[in-house]
Amino acid sequence: MGDSRERLHGTWASRWTFILAATGSAVGLGNIWKFPYIAGENGGGAFVLMYLACILLVGVPVMMAEVMLGRKGRMSPINAMRRITREAGLHGRWNGIGWMGVVAGVLILSYYAVIAGWALYYVVKMSDGSLQGASGDEAARQFAALLGDPGTLIFCQTLFMVLTMGVVVAGVVRGLGVAVRTLMPLLFVLLVVLLVYSARQGDFAAAVDFLFSFRTESLTWTGVLVSLGHAFFTLSLGMGAIMAYGAYMPEHAPIGKTVITIAILDTLVALMAGMAIFPIVFGSPGVEPNAGPSLMFQTLPVIFGNMPGGLFFGALFFVLVSVAAWSSSISLIEPGVAWLIESKGMNRVTANLLLGFVAWLIGLGTVLSFNVWQGYTLGGDTFFDIMDFFTASVMLPLTGLFIAIFVGWIMKPGVVFEALGDDAPRTLQAWRFILRYLSPLAIGVIFVVGLYNKFFLA
Ligand code: TRP
Numbered sequence: 001m002g003d004s005r006e007r008l009h010g011t012w013a014s015r016w017t018f019i020l021a022a023t024g025s026a027v028g029l030g031n032i033w034k035f036p037y038i039a040g041e042n043g044g045g046a047f048v049l050m051y052l053a054c055i056l057l058v059g060v061p062v063m064m065a066e067v068m069l070g071r072k073g074r075m076s077p078i079n080a081m082r083r084i085t086r087e088a089g090l091h092g093r094w095n096g097i098g099w100m101g102v103v104a105g106v107l108i109l110s111y112y113a114v115i116a117g118w119a120l121y122y123v124v125k126m127s128d129g130s131l132q133g134a135s136g137d138e139a140a141r142q143f144a145a146l147l148g149d150p151g152t153l154i155f156c157q158t159l160f161m162v163l164t165m166g167v168v169v170a171g172v173v174r175g176l177g178v179a180v181r182t183l184m185p186l187l188f189v190l191l192v193v194l195l196v197y198s199a200r201q202g203d204f205a206a207a208v209d210f211l212f213s214f215r216t217e218s219l220t221w222t223g224v225l226v227s228l229g230h231a232f233f234t235l236s237l238g239m240g241a242i243m244a245y246g247a248y249m250p251e252h253a254p255i256g257k258t259v260i261t262i263a264i265l266d267t268l269v270a271l272m273a274g275m276a277i278f279p280i281v282f283g284s285p286g287v288e289p290n291a292g293p294s295l296m297f298q299t300l301p302v303i304f305g306n307m308p309g310g311l312f313f314g315a316l317f318f319v320l321v322s323v324a325a326w327s328s329s330i331s332l333i334e335p336g337v338a339w340l341i342e343s344k345g346m347n348r349v350t351a352n353l354l355l356g357f358v359a360w361l362i363g364l365g366t367v368l369s370f371n372v373w374q375g376y377t378l379g380g381d382t383f384f385d386i387m388d389f390f391t392a393s394v395m396l397p398l399t400g401l402f403i404a405i406f407v408g409w410i411m412k413p414g415v416v417f418e419a420l421g422d423d424a425p426r427t428l429q430a431w432r433f434i435l436r437y438l439s440p441l442a443i444g445v446i447f448v449v450g451l452y453n454k455f456f457l458a
Pocket of ligand 1 (some may be wrong): 027028029030031232236238239241329331
């Protein structure tokens with residue numbers, strides 16, 4: 001029976017392939033686009049520290065739990081949870097973990113595709129020379145022009161959705177491997193180049209100070225909640241993506257070691273992106289740290305526009321960002337697709353088209369929130385802000401909390417340890433302690449106080 005289950009989706013050739021795929025899912029717009037701008041909006045240093053703490057105390061332990069559940073269940077998150085709960089004689093309400101994930105995935109994909117569309121657009125924009133020698137002001141002006149043009153935004157969003165669905169149709173294992181294996185290391189190298197240029201061209205000292213010196217006064221509780229949400233977002237946790245990939249992980253590979261490797265790579269990319277972007281923020285007029293979602297598109301063109309061969313590197317960079325977004329977006333839709341196949345008897349193509357269409361449709365709201373609907377806000381938040389906050393800062397941490405409680409308190413320790421595989425016993429003990437006490441406590445406190453501050457003290 002185990003065999004037939006594995007045959008349904010295929011198994012990763014090795015632990016390394018799993019690392020590549022999970023890193024492909026984790027490293028994306030969250031690291032390069034989102035982390036710098038939310039760090040900027042929330043005052044820098046203290047936020048970055050909170051984010052690192054959340055990765056360590058919540059992200060890594062929950063990720064281990066998710067991979068374990070996926071490998072044990074060996075099916076789409078919804079059905080994996082069904083199976084695990086049924087075998088353990090547990091209440092069916094725990095299956096809600098799988099459900100929330102599928103919904104969160106589609107909602108996140110809806111805006112993710114819009115932003116990835118901006119990156120696609122900038123591949124062409126870099127090549128056409130219009131940003132040659134651009135100042136911060138000029139780069140900001142040109143980006144604002146794109147945001148004011150819903151037609152182009154929708155075209156790029158649609159193009160990205162088609163790319164995503166193309167790979168998912170081909171099947172995850174076949175569709176993914178090559179892209180991740182060759183292009184992600186290249187992205188890493190290019191980020192290093194960017195960092196060096198940015199440090200020479202902009203105000204490096206100010207950037208280091210902003211990102212790493214601890215100023216508590218600039219951090220709000222809502223900011224802490226955003227940092228917690230981002231720990232989930234950047235590691236692709238709390239919606240079953242990593243659970244779905246866990247289903248493809250070889251039987252005895254050590255989950256702890258694997259997860260820590262992924263978390264380190266992911267964090268490194270985010271910090272490098274921040275260190276490339278902020279020297280430009282502080283070194284050029286017309287760009288503010290709290291520029292919001294536009295930040296990356298207002299700053300990086302300044303580097304590319306002014307370095308030798310910059311327009312070529314710029315185009316290449318945005319190709320790589322698009323690929324990183326691509327290998328992430330696949331994991332946003334795959335759990336839902338796998339579930340529709342297993343449970344509703346749909347084929348891959350139909351399942352994909354259905355979910356992709358829903359995500360695309362909702363994404364139109366995000367497109368319009370940057371122009372036509374800009375004025376329609378709720379407590380100052382646009383449609384995009386609301387989607388982002390509701391998914392990243394509400395749904396993901398909540399699912400994460402349930403996963404921590406389920407694995408830490410409900411499942412039998414013997415079952416859990418056996419399912420985790422070959423990590424050192426001491427690592428496993430420490431992990432279980434953090435997952436039982438620290439992670440739920442941190443999520444609970446940050447969630448309640450953060451929401452209270454956002455809605456009642458704002
Ligand atoms: N982690 C990706 C990023 O940082 C986004 C992503 C992919 C994601 N799959 C996910 C976020 C699942 C939350 C849940 O860009």
